[in-house]
Amino acid sequence: MQPRTIHLTKLFLLLSAFVIVALLIYGMFGSRFYNTRNLISMGFQVGEFAFLCMAMAIAMLTGGIDLSIVSNMNLAGILAAYVLTNEALLAGTSVGTVLLLAVTVALVSGLAGGILNGLIIAKIGVHSVLTTIGTMMLFAGFGMILTGGRGVVGFPDAFSYVGNGTLLGIPFPFLLMLLFFAAVGFLLKRSRWGRSLYLYGSNPIASKFSGINNAGTIVTTYALAGLLTGISALIMISRTNSARVGYGESYLLQAIVVSVMGTMDPHGGSGRFSGILVSVILLQLLSSAFTRLGITPFARGLVYGSILLLIIIAYETLAGRSVTIGKERPPRAAGRPVDSM
Amino acid sequence: MGSGPAYAGPEPLFQEGRLMAGRYVLQVKGLSKAFPGVQALDQVNMSVGFGEVHCLVGENGSGKSTLIRSVSGSQGFDSGSIVLNGNEYTHLSARQAMNEGVQVIYQDLSLFPHLTVAENIAFNWMVRDDVRLIRPKEIAARAKDALIQLRENLDLTGPVKNLSMAQKQIVAISRALVLDAKIIFMDEPTTALTRYEIDSLFRIIHELREKGIATVFVSHKLDEVFRESDNITVIRDGKKIGDFTTDSLDEETLAYHMTGRTILYTPYEYTADANRQTPVLEVRNLTREPHFRDLNLSVCAGEIVGITGPLGAGRTEFALSLFGLNPPDSGEILVDGIPRTIPTPVAAINAGIALVPEDRHVQGLHQKNAIRENLVAGVLDEVTKWGLLDSDAAESVANSWFEQLSVKAVSPEVSVGTLSGGNQQRVVIGKWLATRPRLLILDGPTVGIDVASKSTIHEIVHELARQGMAIIIISDEIPEVYKNSNRIIVMYDGVFIHETNREDIDQEGLRTIVEQGVPA
Amino acid sequence: MSRLRNSRLGTFVGRQESVLLLILLAYGLLVGTVNPTFYKLDNLFQIIRASAGTMILAMGALVVLASGGIDVSFTAVAIFGGYATVRIMMASGIDNILFAFALSGIFGMVLGATNALVIHRFRLQTLIATLGTQSIFVGVMTLIFGTKFVPVGDMPDSIVWFGTEPMLTLTMPGGAARLTWFVVPMILMIVLTWFLLNRTLIGRTVYAMGSSREATERAGAALWKTQAFIYMYVGMLAGFMGIVYTAHVRSLNPISLVGDELFVIAAVVLGGAKLTGGVGTVSGTVLGVLIITTLQTTLILIGLSSSWMRFFVGGILLISVSIMAIRTNRENLRNLIFHSE
Incomplete structure (x- = not known):
């Protein structure tokens, strides 16, 4: 047999894990899990989370992190909810206009939050961890001031399409997710912003010396993350038919799990965006399987935390190596000792 | 604690002012070390006597780092032995080496920026002797004692990050003293020092010598190697080429031994072009406190202007001002006769100015990215x-410069981090040539590059000038500036103190002006 | 003689601390002017009581930040230690406050050791790793001990006593001023932390690690020992805090406490510690915690509901780190230093 070398890239490891998990689930549940109804149900659930993961992933590409995505999402949702439940508006204009306004408000709110993050990080120069801790508190606090902790409920029926409607039988949020995955992935790979982003994450100083506008890159990145968060908010409030502070707190850790698992390097500058899609679906499969098994939120946290650790350990130790199957061993690669002096 | 002499033998160390032969603190005997695919050290012999000032010379990759790592115990070796203070070791651990008095000062000095001077001096000693309880007075006393031995004085309570490079070095050497060093290895200690500070450093090395402490310094500044060492060991390709005393060598011979071949330097000749009267670059009264003041300069197409001077003169700061990273307080910059404001690198690139920066690794390249991506990074617009x-378009740009500059790599997909220094620099130059500059500034273009690659890079620069580009070369190395410029400017303390055509001065004359800081 | 005192005071109260002290006093004056009940001694004692738990955690967080890492799992450790100890005390009948502290502290050290092992063995990014261990600890706790809420009636008497009985009662003109027992562990931990960080080799090694990991290795220091110390220390302190917290709220809800870790980190950063490590003092941290706690407890006194709390803390954090960043960046610009932080 011809010896073949398999390069253990992160994406390869991830896909392997995906296949293993998918098969395990099949083994455990068979067609009780893999049937149209269940798949459609998962398709509805995965939407809002996927957008949060996309936001986290692009923040991580800068070498930073965005801890404010959940608070941002909730705030955007609350503001949109106020529009949707505003008596005066509903009486005065058509439902369509109100919906449009609500969508705009959510997007603008998410965008504004993201721009705030970007400006503080890029223009003032505060580390992303500290900035987004601060803005997380700011957004959550603002939401608290507005709502006093109470949920905002009672949206027009038409709005429920966002989170619950289907197009050609496929859940609308799922299609939205695919659309944006393709769009953002395309931009990352082919746009100037994407290239600047990867270069920045790789070496911000060299980028500066190359004449690349670092501040612009960062603000754009966090702004886009904010926009994606706004979309997530719309899906979320449509599905739950309410908006309140404190929703989805467990999403933050999970989004980080998905980003790291999806091959994003926390140091920035590398990661395949397609890995995020694989990760999101993988986590959705796990989540649904857990629900089926009746596992409590705490135990789920345990599993997600363990997965996170296992993933980073695996990537740290395995990724980059090569495995050879077959009789012959390839010659040991010649290496020069690094001249550190 | 350095309280007693390093050398405690019965016979006197010095006789009539000259080091006695036969008393060795370090003897390397037939040392060999191989890595997969390469023999890093091949039967190397070297001897260093107590109190000797020894220079270890060799190019990057010659094996000098491996040798030092082996002697300090941080890396093993395959065969041969190391004799320290008369004790022979066929395997040496870091602990043993430290106990025998081997200390290494790496180029980054390995200091703790946020800790105080006193703590930096004492920390390694505390770790070695497991001093669990900290008594600030005792720490201060030990630190002070070490400084006094070097006849130096520093504020013990300030954080090290506020010190100058020279002061940091004093801290590093004091640290070695506290650890009872008998032989101190210094890696390129003078790279970031001013002339005055270099003199101070060597005075300190002489203090060490008086105590019988040997210094082995690694240097690629050939002129320094000669001035200060008793003995020179040249290493090439893992083999010891020879031991020389200072008087038996000159620069050309040393360069020959280091590379194994004779490198011919053709000085750059410039012919003024009557058609092109407007200088590509004109600088009028440029000021940026506290870096530089009232600079005036003009560079015509086809000229290579060399700027040299001691560290701290403001050369790099000037270059950064032309490139938009250090906007000037006042003065004018004109490119092709048109006044330009340059507040950012983008403005500089649009004005036709490009900079090959001083720190190739961090400022010049995205190490983890492919050659292709680096080549295009400056022309994304x-x-x-x-x-x-x-x-x-991006691919054609990348391929074009990859070929034109003969970057030695399998393909443009390889990441630049794997390239040699010389090849990395070609990528940086290629990146900037892609922006089609009118003026190319090179700041320290051949630092850390082997001698052979140096001359190829110089050839590239000559060719660019011949084709009409205006070039400024900034360098510490007098020979580099001298041989590659048609006009030379000496900068000192923020001011241009001397300007001359190359043919009106010789290299020694230039060196004198630089060292003394006064115009001829 | 006076020169000696001045110099010692000068090094003790650094620039950052002086600013913080001023802010604290200014805020105190502001609040007191609006609502003079602030000046009651009992009120000040209440602030101390409210800050005790956070203070103990902050001491641990300081040690982690000084080493250049970030730990977000300490609240999980705290609740684990507290909950586990209370359930064990209830089951075994042992009812001794010192026993409670000891047992919880031991739990904390064990969990901390786990953190250290994972981080050191695999050289993981501390933030992400401790995000993982945070959920793992909570998950394991619920697996072993369940999620039963413990009302005050079932609480061991010693803990209730510790939280209710005052250590010191002073009769003041306006009413009685009661000083809680919490000051004992609080002051002990402050002093212990100061001593460890400033007068022991391992404490200085913590700063050394944060300042330059490579230089610390070259000095021959055993990094794993220091890591073990750091995470076990913060674990132990978290364990102690778990008991203080339990005594404070006099009941035990295992779902609580986790989520507040970012407030603690915010307080430590406010006090002058840097995320990059090597910097941070005990006195600064004390002031940072006092500022945030005073803010939290006095918002009501100046007429703002507690909904505003998060918003304010976030805002203050952002403003303070922005000021620090602007100052650093201006200096870097002048010296042509191009590092990102």
Whole structure:
């Protein structure tokens, strides 16, 4: 047999894990899990989370992190909810206009939050961890001031399409997710912003010396993350038919799990965006399987935390190596000792 | 604690002012070390006597780092032995080496920026002797004692990050003293020092010598190697080429031994072009406190202007001002006769100015990225249409410069981090040539590059000038500036103190002006 | 003689601390002017009581930040230690406050050791790793001990006593001023932390690690020992805090406490510690915690509901780190230093 070398890239490891998990689930549940109804149900659930993961992933590409995505999402949702439940508006204009306004408000709110993050990080120069801790508190606090902790409920029926409607039988949020995955992935790979982003994450100083506008890159990145968060908010409030502070707190850790698992390097500058899609679906499969098994939120946290650790350990130790199957061993690669002096 | 002499033998160390032969603190005997695919050290012999000032010379990759790592015990070796203070070791641990008095000061000095001077001096000693309880007075006393031995004085309570490079070095050497060093290895200690500070450093090395402490310093500054060492060991390709005393060598011979071949330097000749009267670059009364003041300069197409001077003169700061990273307080910059304001690198690139920066690794390149991506990094604007990258355009730019500059790599997909220094620099130059500059500034273009690659890079620069580019070369190395410029400017303390055509001065004369800091 | 005192005071109260002290006093004056009940001694004692738990955690967080890492799992450790100890005390009948502290502290050290092992063995990014261990600890706790809420009636008497009985009662003109027992562990931990960080080799090694990991290795220091110390220390302190917290709220809800870790980190950063490590003092941290706690407890006194709390803390954090960043960046610009932080 011809010896073949398999390069253990992160994406390869991830896909392997995906296949293993998918098969395990099949083994455990068979067609009780893999049937149209269940798949459609998962398709509805995965939407809002996927957008949060996309936001986290692009923040991580800068070498930073965005801890404010959940608070941002909730705030955007609350503001949109106020529009949707505003008596005066509903009486005065058509439902369509109100919906449009609500969508705009959510997007603008998410965008504004993201721009705030970007400006503080890029223009003032505060580390992303500290900035987004601060803005997380700011957004959550603002939401608290507005709502006093109470949920905002009672949206027009038409709005429920966002989170619950289907197009050609496929859940609308799922299609939205695919659309944006393709769009953002395309931009990352082919746009100037994407290239600047990867270069920045790789070496911000060299980028500066190359004449690349670092501040612009960062603000754009966090702004886009904010926009994606706004979309997530719309899906979320449509599905739950309410908006309140404190929703989805467990999403933050999970989004980080998905980003790291999806091959994003926390140091920035590398990661395949397609890995995020694989990760999101993988986590959705796990989540649904857990629900089926009746596992409590705490135990789920345990599993997600363990997965996170296992993933980073695996990537740290395995990724980059090569495995050879077959009789012959390839010659040991010649290496020069690094001249550190 | 350095309280007693390093050398405690019965016979006197010095006789009539000259080091006695036969008393060795370190003897390396037939040392060999191989890595997969390469023999890093091949039967190397070296001897260093107590109190000797010894220079270890060799190019990057010659094996000098491996040798030092072996002697300090941080890396093993395959065969041979190391004799320290008369004790022979066929395997040496870091602990043993430290106990025998081997200390290494790496180029980054390995200091703790946020800790105080006193703590930096004492920390390694505390770790070695497991001093669990900290008594600030005792720490201060030990630190002070070490400084006094070097006849130096520093504020013990300030954080090290506020010190100058020279002061940091004093801290590092004091630290070695506290650890009872008998032989101190210094890696390129003078790279970031001013002339005055270099003199101070060597005075300190002489203090060490008086105590019988040997210094082995690694240097690629050939002129320094000669001035200060008793003995020189040259290493090439893992083999010891020879031991020389200072008087038996000159620069050319040393360069020959280091590379194994004779490198011919052709000085750059410039012919003024009567058609091109407007200088490409004109600088009038440029000031940026506290870096530089009232600079005036003009560079015509086809000229290579060399700027040299001691560290701290303001050369790099000037270059950064021309490139938009250090906007000037006042003065004018004109490119092709048109006044320009340059507040950012983008403005500089648009004005036709490009900078090959001083720190190739961090400022010049994205190490983890492919050659292709690095080559295009400066011209993203040009290969972008409607916000999207035109991959064909980008590829052709990258391939074009990859070939024109003969970058030695398998393909442009390889990451630049794997390239040698010389090849990395070609990528940096290629990146900037892609921006089609009118003026190319090179700041320390051949630092850390082997001698052979140095001359090829110089050839590239000559060719660029011949084709009409205006070039400024900034360098510490007098020979580099001298041989590659048609006009030379000496900068000192923020001011241009001397300007001359190359043919009106010789290298020694230039060196004198630089060292003394006064115009001829 | 006076020169000696001045110099010692000068080094003790650094620039950052002086600013913080001023802010604290200014805020105190502001609040007191609006609502003079602030000046009651009992009120000040209440602030101390409210800050005790956070203070103990902050001491641990300081040690982690000084080493250049970030730990977000300490609240999980705290609740684990507290909950586990209370359930064990209830089951075994042992009812001794010192026993409670000891047992919880031991739990904390064990969990901390786990953190250290994972981080050191695999050289993981501390933030992400401790995000993982945070959920793992909570998950394991619920697996072993369940999620039963413990009302005050079932609480061990010693803990209730510790939280209710005052250590010191002073009769003041306006009413009685009661000083809680919490000051004992609080002051002990402050002093212990100061001593460890400033007068022991391992404490200085913590700063050394944060300042330059490579230089610390070259000095021959055993990094794993220091890591073990750091995470076990913060674990132990978290364990102690778990008991203080339990005594404070006099009941035990295992779902609580986790989520507040970012407030603690915010307080430590406010006090002058840097995320990059090597910097941070005990006195600064004390002031940072006092500022945030005073803010939290006095918002009501100046007429703002507690909904505003998060908003304010976030805002103050952002403003303070922005000021620090602007100052650093201006200096870097002048010296042509191009590092990102």
